[in-house]
Amino acid sequence: MDRKPSFTEHFIPREQGRVYAREYKGAGPAFVLMHGFPDNLHIYDDLIPYLAAAGRRVVVFDFLGFGASDKLPGAVYSFPQQLGDLEAVAEALDLDRCIPVAHDSSGLAAINFTLAHPERVEALHILNSGYDDAFPILWPEMVTLFATKSLNALSGAIAQSPAQFGWLLGWQKNLFRYALPESQQAHFDEGVGALIADNFIQAPSSGPAFVQLASQFFEELARNTQRLPELKALDIPVKVIWGEFDPYITADVARDRASHFSHASLRLLPAGHWLQSDMPEEVAKEMLS
Template sequence: MSSDHTPFTEHRIPRVEGSVYTRDYAGTGPTFVLMHGFPDNQHIWDDLIPHLVASGRRVVTFDFLGFGASDKPAGAAYSFKQQLGDLEAVVEGLGLGKIVPVAHDSSGMATLNYVLTHPDAVDSAIMLNSAYSEDSTFFWPEMITLFATRNIQPLAMAIAQSPEQFGWLLRWQQKKFLDALPEAQKRHFSAFIGSLISNNFIVQPGAGPAFVQLAAEFFDEHARNAKHLAALKALDIPVKLIWGQYDPYFPAAMAERRQSQLKNASLTLIPAGHWLQADEPAQVAKAMLS
């Protein structure tokens, strides 16, 4: 089951530095706006979309600038603020009105900051294994930590300049996610998510520059978001936390902590890994639509 066989309309949403590639699947609102993290692109949702569309809901996916089929202008500046702007541009460009932003991985930043900035334009929000403002008790993927730690950034940048070394690092990091999965889910992960991430970086122009810049800002963004936690707690907007319990870096404890930071949040644990929308799409769709 793949979203490539589900009819959609393509759009290019203009931004200051290039355009954002968007897919719009017809249905009724409020629209699910699905976002990706920084090692991948919108295709992480391909297995889930048919389930959502079959329910009659409108679904929009897009690649953040620097990723997937969106523009990757040479010398572009990528940031979490820019990603929030990409989301705002997509919502405005397609005239979506009230939305349900759906986060995965690092797009938790854009999702909750959109909720804070546009509370009247959000019906509810959904977060799948995603970050926003975590404390130092959480252990991030080593590849992220390497690029996010200031005093070793010169080493990280040197690795990024070598396709061979960067490729080795990418494969090593993927294996950490793969090893945490049940045997039944490993083959699909390797064939689908593993190759999707590799192609995201290897096929040129690749997502390397965007990844490197966002990873370098990752810890700073957590600190900035910590200043918004009181305002977040005051918002009564429903948030569904749908979490893959076999994620070695975004554990259930992270979801429980997020739930405590929100006024109106529910938590559903799924027997899946970090990319739970690919591991168990039917279960994720059921939780999203319930």
């Protein structure tokens, strides 16, 4: 298997800059892989070779403010903007039929894209991610801090201090790491763990995008909770593929998420929050089956 399959780069214009995307040629409806709050498209580096080896078309991109997409001074980030990023990628790459793949905070864009454009969605795949607040979830402390309005003064001060922000980021990252089986911890350190740190430390940083999106997170979850009845009406197969060692968005959340769709399957894997990195071959098998 080619561990580094070739891809074509795309820079897709938006109102506040360009969205960076990679396209891996192949057959069938494209898997459109999306990242969440603390990371970027490289969380799929371990998974893509398996999908490409199966001959499937794959598209992966960075939301504005993250990874290799533009981070313009004064840019305004929001969840509607992220949905717009996904729509722009689908339009630019002629994705008439696709399979959105959600992870972490991109669950909001993936599910709302499916609701808005069911005719363009072949299937929906949901990895460990958020969407609503109907089921009790202990969100990561760093997200909760920046999402809680009454703590804005504290979170704002931390965001202005690279040392404090860096310490908080490292502390939060370790809580995800400690929940993993020991056999997966070294790979986490070398892959996702390093990626998260680079995403915030390297200039230009993804910090502004994270801070803005986190501040809107709870309100967006509440809005999506009102849309849950719409999910039952979707006549689309949904695969919920979940790492059961996620210390926050747990297996109970996965069961609740699957329950809101009429045509959903659920598969739990012995992996953590970033299951596509912890167990890429097994995740690929589930996606391709």
